[in-house]
Structures are given as C-alpha cells and as structure tokens.
Amino acid sequence: MNSLVLDSPAALAEEATLAALLRCCIREVAGPRGHVWPAPPYLLLRVGGELLRVRARGGAALRFDAPPERLVRGAWAPLSVADLVRLAATDLGDGNAEFAGQVAASRAALAAILEARPAATPPQDPWLASEQALVYGHPFHPSPKARGGDGAWLRYAPETHAEFPLRLLGVRADAVAQEGDASVLDLLGQAPPGYRLLPAHPWQLDLLAPGFGGELIDLGPGPTVVPTSSVRTVYSPDAGACLKFSLDVRITNCVRKNAWYELTGAVELTRRLAPAFAEVTARFPGTRWLPEPGYRSAAGHLEGLGVIVRASPWSVCSPGVTPVLAGAVDRPAVDPARWWAAYVEAVALPVLELYFTHGVVLEPHLQNVLVGLDYEGMPVEAVFRDLEGTKLVAGRHDLSGLPPRVAEALTYDAERGWARVVYCLLVNNLTEIAATLAPDDGTLRELWLIARGVLDRHAESLGRPLPLSDLLAGAPLPAKANLSVRWARAADRAAGYVPIANPLA
Ligand SMILES: Nc1ncnc2c1ncn2[C@@H]1O[C@H](COP(=O)(O)OP(=O)(O)OP(=O)(O)O)[C@@H](O)[C@H]1O
Ligand SMILES: [Mg+2]
Known part of the structure; x- marks a missing residue:
C-alpha cells in the first residue's frame, strides 16, 4: 500500500476520529453492557451486534497500536468511522440525525488542521506552543474537533498557530x-x-x-x-x-x-x-x-x-519554571517514574486538599492544568485554571449574600463534587499522563503503585476521609459519558458518568 496516502491528512484524520469514537464506544456502549473482553494483545468488543477487535494498551487510556477491525463473515476487515457510527447508533437507539454530521465535521476539521499545521510557525513561547499542541483534542469525545459556524474557525484555530x-x-x-x-x-x-x-x-x-x-x-x-x-x-x-x-x-x-x-x-x-x-x-x-x-x-x-x-x-510561576499544558505533556527525558511521582504530588495533593479541607471542587482535567517544569524538565509547580468549572461544596461556604442564580452555579453537593474531582483528576488527567509516560503496560502498573503510595500518605494526613479510602480500596472510577450526552443532545452539565476499572486497586 502507498504510505503517502496512508499518512495523508485525510487518512490520519479518519484514523484519529475512529480511535476517539472507539474509545467512547468501549467506555460508554460496550463496557456498561458487559461486551468488552480483553484478549491480549487485543481487546474484543461487541457494538451494534458486530464483533470488533483492536490492539490496545495504556489501561483505561486505551492507546491503539493498530487499526481496529470488524468481523465480517468470519474474516477481520477494516473498521471505518461510518461503520462505527452505524453500529453505535444501533445500540444507542432513538435516532440522532445530527450525530453522524458532528463526527464527520470533526474529522474534516482535523484534516484541515493536519493540512495547515506543518506550514505554520509555532509560537516561540513554550507555554503558548503547548497550548497549541492539542491537535487531536479530547481523546474520549465523539467529535473532539467539531467547530460550528462556517469555515471561519481555521483563522482562529490554536492548532494552526493562528x-x-x-x-x-x-x-x-x-x-x-x-x-x-x-x-x-x-x-x-x-x-x-x-x-x-x-x-x-x-x-x-x-x-x-x-x-x-x-x-x-x-x-x-x-x-x-x-x-x-x-x-x-x-x-x-x-x-x-x-x-x-x-x-x-x-x-x-x-x-x-x-x-x-x-x-x-x-x-x-x-x-x-x-x-x-x-x-x-x-x-x-x-x-x-x-x-x-x-x-x-x-x-x-x-x-x-x-x-x-x-x-x-508566566505571572504565577517561579523564575526558571516553565508552564506547560498538561494535555501537551510528552514522555520526558528523565526517568518516567521520578517524573510521575513529582507530577502526582504537584497536581493531585492540592486538588484533594482543596476538596477535603476547603470544600473547593477544581476541574483539573488536562486542559485546565499546567505543569511547571524546572530546568531539568521536572514537575515542580502545578497551575490550576478555569473558574467556570470550579465549584464550592454546598454547606461549606456562606453564599447567602449572592444572587441565587450565581450561588447555584457556584455550588455542587459533596457527592457530585467528588465525582467531578475523581473524573477530572484520575480519569481525564492521571490516566492519560500515565499512559503517555509508560512505554508498556508493565511500567504502567509500576506508575500506579507509585501514585497509590503518594495518595495513601496524603490520605493519612487528611484523616482518611471515607471517599478517599474508597478510592484507594479500588472503588470504580466515574468516567464522563461524552458520547451519551452528545447522543442525547443534552447540556454538558447533564452529562452522566459510567464506572470504569480503578488502576489504584
Ligand atoms: N483531555 C481533555 N479534557 C477536557 N477538555 C479537553 C481535553 N483535551 C482537549 N480538551 C478541550 O479543551 C476545552 C476544555 O473546555 P473547558 O470548558 O475546560 O474550557 P473553557 O472554559 O472553554 O476555556 P478555559 O479553559 O480557557 O477557561 C474543550 O475545547 C475541549 O474540547
Ligand atoms: Mg478549561
């Protein structure tokens, strides 16, 4: 086959769009129905009544090493985005006429980004360059790059260094x-x-x-x-x-x-x-x-x-510390285990401290956290941003002086807040970072043992709050259901969670 064609922006966009949709299907469609079966090196799953397989690693982060396939009359054949949209629709029911269009729009936008990006000049500022490095976008979203409006978006796109x-x-x-x-x-x-x-x-x-x-x-x-x-x-x-x-x-x-x-x-x-x-x-x-x-x-x-x-x-980091978007982190030059321990300490401990001690719910997903790297590239600071997603735990703060609608939008009950913290911190953030750092699943297990140690020591100092003990005992993690919420055409705040395996167990 012609590798030039395989690496074309259109082919890469198809591959990445398929991978993102497949991750959603594993997590939200096949997983909850009990239709996912590990068969190393493959993961087998059933979607829309068909058997699919893909070579997967990276734990819950689902990194695919080869194109996914479907079983057609006893033989494995390539799976396309169109196939998977159709199969997912069979399982999800209640037709959604917009969905296929949103997935296709995301694929087209990604192809346009991949086409334009090589010729564009990235910002010299390493922080800004990292902001503009999320080429593929959210790994668990069915249409991560879809942008409404006409073709205007390309003029304003971070991915093409606009x-x-x-x-x-x-x-x-x-x-x-x-x-x-x-x-x-x-x-x-x-x-x-x-x-x-x-x-x-x-x-x-x-x-x-x-x-x-x-x-x-x-x-x-x-x-x-x-x-x-x-x-x-x-x-x-x-x-x-x-x-x-x-x-x-x-x-x-x-x-x-x-x-x-x-x-x-x-x-x-x-x-x-x-x-x-x-x-x-x-x-x-x-x-x-x-x-x-x-x-x-x-x-x-x-x-x-x-x-x-x-x-x-830059205005909040110490001199000599470079902020880098967590979502843009690459495998470091230093020992991954040492880097990981420093990252988990810098990011996870303040998030847990804010929740348990101060009744504050951060939204520390990969796009809302920047890691401050020292001269050696080691994590020494963590920068949290985006107050739209930051909430106060109900009952822990006096909001009586605020307009009711403002107070309501600022508040989460403790349970909902905890689900958000665990999803953003563990599922969206740490799971992806761990998969990025670990070259194989053996190393991945070592990284999670390290994380467990760091979190366990902090739990002790917090007086072992029950939700944290449950987490360390291996309670399933809540994963945000991005596919289901798009399928239902519901507001983001209505998004539910599906349980996934806890790598701390
Ligand atoms: N792993 C990820 N998790 C969440 N969002 C991601 C991820 N990767 C890319 N993104 C993208 O980052 C954006 C996150 O949206 P979010 O609501 O946090 O930001 P915002 O409120 O629009 O802006 P800001 O973060 O500047 O306050 C979305 O565009 C989303 O697609
Ligand atoms: Mg944000």
Whole structure:
C-alpha cells in the first residue's frame, strides 16, 4: 500500500476520529453492557451486534497500536468511522440525525488542521506552543474537533498557530457592565472620551453582529492575540493577561458563551479562593492558580460580549519554571517514574486538599492544568485554571449574600463534587499522563503503585476521609459519558458518568 496516502491528512484524520469514537464506544456502549473482553494483545468488543477487535494498551487510556477491525463473515476487515457510527447508533437507539454530521465535521476539521499545521510557525513561547499542541483534542469525545459556524474557525484555530488582531469596541460609560478589576483591558488601546474600551473576539463579533450606535462603537482592529487550547481564551501580550471571550460556537459539549452568572461568579470565586489557595500553597509550595479578577462587557450584550480577565501562567510561576499544558505533556527525558511521582504530588495533593479541607471542587482535567517544569524538565509547580468549572461544596461556604442564580452555579453537593474531582483528576488527567509516560503496560502498573503510595500518605494526613479510602480500596472510577450526552443532545452539565476499572486497586 502507498504510505503517502496512508499518512495523508485525510487518512490520519479518519484514523484519529475512529480511535476517539472507539474509545467512547468501549467506555460508554460496550463496557456498561458487559461486551468488552480483553484478549491480549487485543481487546474484543461487541457494538451494534458486530464483533470488533483492536490492539490496545495504556489501561483505561486505551492507546491503539493498530487499526481496529470488524468481523465480517468470519474474516477481520477494516473498521471505518461510518461503520462505527452505524453500529453505535444501533445500540444507542432513538435516532440522532445530527450525530453522524458532528463526527464527520470533526474529522474534516482535523484534516484541515493536519493540512495547515506543518506550514505554520509555532509560537516561540513554550507555554503558548503547548497550548497549541492539542491537535487531536479530547481523546474520549465523539467529535473532539467539531467547530460550528462556517469555515471561519481555521483563522482562529490554536492548532494552526493562528494569531489575529482583537477588535476594539467603545462602550458608552453608562452602558458598561463590569465587576472586579478589569483595568488591564485599558492597556489595549484608547477609547474616545465618555467611552470605555472593550476588546472583542473578531469571530464572535461576526457571529453576534451586534450593530453599532450610541452605546457601542467600533474602534477597529486592536493588538494581536494568540489563541490558547480552549479556542475562546486568548493570550494578549499587550495586556500581559489571558482574555476569556464568549464564542457562540459549540466546541465539544458546550456553546462557549459566558453566562451572566458565570461572569459574576468568576470574580466572586477569585475573591473567595485567594485565602484557600494561600493555605494550600503554604502546605504544598508548588501550588499555583490563575485568578480571574474582573470582567467587562456592554449592558446590551452582557453575555455575548462579556470578557473575563485571567492572570497569565508566566505571572504565577517561579523564575526558571516553565508552564506547560498538561494535555501537551510528552514522555520526558528523565526517568518516567521520578517524573510521575513529582507530577502526582504537584497536581493531585492540592486538588484533594482543596476538596477535603476547603470544600473547593477544581476541574483539573488536562486542559485546565499546567505543569511547571524546572530546568531539568521536572514537575515542580502545578497551575490550576478555569473558574467556570470550579465549584464550592454546598454547606461549606456562606453564599447567602449572592444572587441565587450565581450561588447555584457556584455550588455542587459533596457527592457530585467528588465525582467531578475523581473524573477530572484520575480519569481525564492521571490516566492519560500515565499512559503517555509508560512505554508498556508493565511500567504502567509500576506508575500506579507509585501514585497509590503518594495518595495513601496524603490520605493519612487528611484523616482518611471515607471517599478517599474508597478510592484507594479500588472503588470504580466515574468516567464522563461524552458520547451519551452528545447522543442525547443534552447540556454538558447533564452529562452522566459510567464506572470504569480503578488502576489504584
Ligand atoms: N483531555 C481533555 N479534557 C477536557 N477538555 C479537553 C481535553 N483535551 C482537549 N480538551 C478541550 O479543551 C476545552 C476544555 O473546555 P473547558 O470548558 O475546560 O474550557 P473553557 O472554559 O472553554 O476555556 P478555559 O479553559 O480557557 O477557561 C474543550 O475545547 C475541549 O474540547
Ligand atoms: Mg478549561
């Protein structure tokens, strides 16, 4: 066969799209039905009544070493994305006419990224380069790269190292909506007298077409910004800060709009988290977080044009420490076991400390955590970000002074919060990092023994809280059901969990 054709962007996109969908099917379709059978080196599974097989390793992270196949009249034949969509639909029932289109759109977007990326110049800043390295996106999502709208997305895509100028707007003083400290926005340009400066994401401006007049004026292009991994959050060198915009586009499970209560909630959480993080950092000196001290918007388009200001990772890391997105971590040059122990300590301990001691639920998935690497490439700091996913445990904080909708959006009950912590930390984050570090499943088992030791020592110091004891005893892990939630066309917050094997057992 012609390897040139096999390695073409279209072929690679088909392969990666199939792999992501197959991971979802193993976890959410075949797994819960008892239709997955390990047959080393293969994993066998039944989906939609057909028998499939794939060479798999990496534990729950499911790394595939060869193309998956289906049994057709007694012989193994290649499995395609179209086949697997059809088979999954048979098991999931209740037709979803959009689903196949979303998977195909993700594959097309990935092919376009793979086509454009080799010719593009990555940012020199190693942190920004890592933000732009999530080429394949979420490994357990049926349409990880689907982006709504027309072809415009490519101009704003982090994966192709896009850079673009902000659009600057002027908001008449009486129509400015703002809370907290958003003053870095004023570094981006000059508004005429009687107006405040409001930067806008150019893509959002096209989508929203707000119409200009007395309250809102167009001041034209502004300074250049660099998109980070979430697409809608950009880094502005001029402001020295990250700016989290609304984008009326579905990216994985959500239309990325900053709701009014999230704008307020970010500022409120920044105030409340400061003392909690200060205590955690005193105990675990490598702990960092990215405050979101303020937002600004225009009253007439509060949610559509609301922009949240967020500290940049460089501003919180120690001198000589380089922040790197956890989702972009590669196998290190140093001993993987040593690297892993340092990573687990830097990332997991503060997350558990915040949950048990402070009643704070972080969302430490691979896109919300940055690891601070020292000169040797060893993890010495962990930076937690994204206050939209950060919650307070109900009953542990006095939220009585807040508008009810803001308080509600900031709160999780203890059980739901714990499921979120365990999913993000163990399933989304540590399981993937371990699979990245371990060249084989033997090494993987060693890594989990190390993690167990680290977590067990910390459990002791926390007084062995029951949920943590259950976890260390091998309770199944909750894995977020991204395929099921897309199939049901439900909101991300409605996403359920499916139990998967616990590698700490
Ligand atoms: N392993 C992963 N887990 C979760 N999200 C991932 C992962 N890999 C890639 N992603 C992508 O990262 C984004 C995560 O969304 P999330 O809601 O955390 O970010 P956001 O709130 O839009 O922005 P920000 O993180 O800048 O606050 C999505 O676009 C998702 O597809
Ligand atoms: Mg995020």
